[in-house]
Amino acid sequence: MSFGDKVHNVVFVLGPPGSGKGTQCSKIQSNLGFIHLSAGDLLRAERQRKGSEFGELIETHIRNGSIVPVEITCKLLENAMLASGDSVKGFLIDGFPRNQDNLDGWQREMSDKVKVHFVLYLSAAIEVCVQRCLNRGQGRTDDNEESIQKRIVTYNEQTFPIIKHYEKLDMVREINGEKSSDEVYAEVERAFKNAGFRHHA
Ligand SMILES: Nc1ncnc2c1ncn2[C@@H]1O[C@H](COP(=O)(O)OP(=O)(O)OP(=O)(O)O)[C@@H](O)[C@H]1O
Numbered sequence: 001m002s003f004g005d006k007v008h009n010v011v012f013v014l015g016p017p018g019s020g021k022g023t024q025c026s027k028i029q030s031n032l033g034f035i036h037l038s039a040g041d042l043l044r045a046e047r048q049r050k051g052s053e054f055g056e057l058i059e060t061h062i063r064n065g066s067i068v069p070v071e072i073t074c075k076l077l078e079n080a081m082l083a084s085g086d087s088v089k090g091f092l093i094d095g096f097p098r099n100q101d102n103l104d105g106w107q108r109e110m111s112d113k114v115k116v117h118f119v120l121y122l123s124a125a126i127e128v129c130v131q132r133c134l135n136r137g138q139g140r141t142d143d144n145e146e147s148i149q150k151r152i153v154t155y156n157e158q159t160f161p162i163i164k165h166y167e168k169l170d171m172v173r174e175i176n177g178e179k180s181s182d183e184v185y186a187e188v189e190r191a192f193k194n195a196g197f198r199h200h201a
């Protein structure tokens with residue numbers, strides 16, 4: 001399997017933990033036909049995969065809120081993109097690139113295979129995000145006070161500079177993630193329309 005000649009459309013989705021990235025991505029997938037690929041979900045699946053050589057390393061990073069080396073994450077993303085076939089409208093890459101290592105690895109491996117249209121940035125106050133993670137109820141091993149604090153430090157120190165990097169390139173579309181899920185989505189859809197992506201049939 002290979003990417004062939006097709007250049008895939010990509011939108012990165014970033015924001016603090018619990019800002020609503022996954023929630024909005026599923027709405028976009030249903031309404032606009034983009035495929036949602038969450039880097040965190042792919043890492044959690046790899047952690048659970050029987051025979052994975054990376055399971056323990058991934059779990060340590062997840063609990064510590066630190067970032068898994070890009071070689072692992074980028075390969076998981078690339079495999080998921082390949083598995084989706086050639087006819088997809090585009091990919092929403094949720095929770096990536098999370099740090100400079102993610103960004104450098106992506107540029108090395110993927111920049112000639114995809115076009116990144118913009119970065120959807122869901123902003124929300126940290127207190128709101130913490131409460132949402134604590135109330136999420138999905139049994140995530142990092143939805144506890146200690147891991148959440150570490151994830152926030154990682155976000156502030158490593159991810160926010162990546163958002164700033166894309167801001168300098170005028171690629172960031174910031175949306176207030178504190179509003180109701182439907183209100184946020186209305187603005188999200190506007191950002192996609194402005195980039196030329198409309199409702200799928
Ligand atoms: N706009 C919203 N208003 C209220 N609650 C929300 C909103 N968006 C999402 N939530 C809830 O907040 C929690 C976190 O949402 P979600 O999983 O989408 O965030 P995330 O940004 O993907 O988080 P993480 O980075 O930790 O994966 C979920 O329980 C979700 O139902």
Ligand SMILES: Nc1ccn([C@@H]2O[C@H](COP(=O)(O)O)[C@@H](O)[C@H]2O)c(=O)n1
Nearest residue numbers: 039040061062065066067068095096098
């Ligand atoms: N690019 C990424 C994305 C995620 N991780 C690790 O997974 C954890 C959970 O991510 P969510 O987006 O689902 O919140 C995150 O805290 C990291 O440990 C990563 O390493 N690299």
Ligand SMILES: [Mg+2]
Nearest residue numbers: 021022038040
């Ligand atoms: Mg998520």
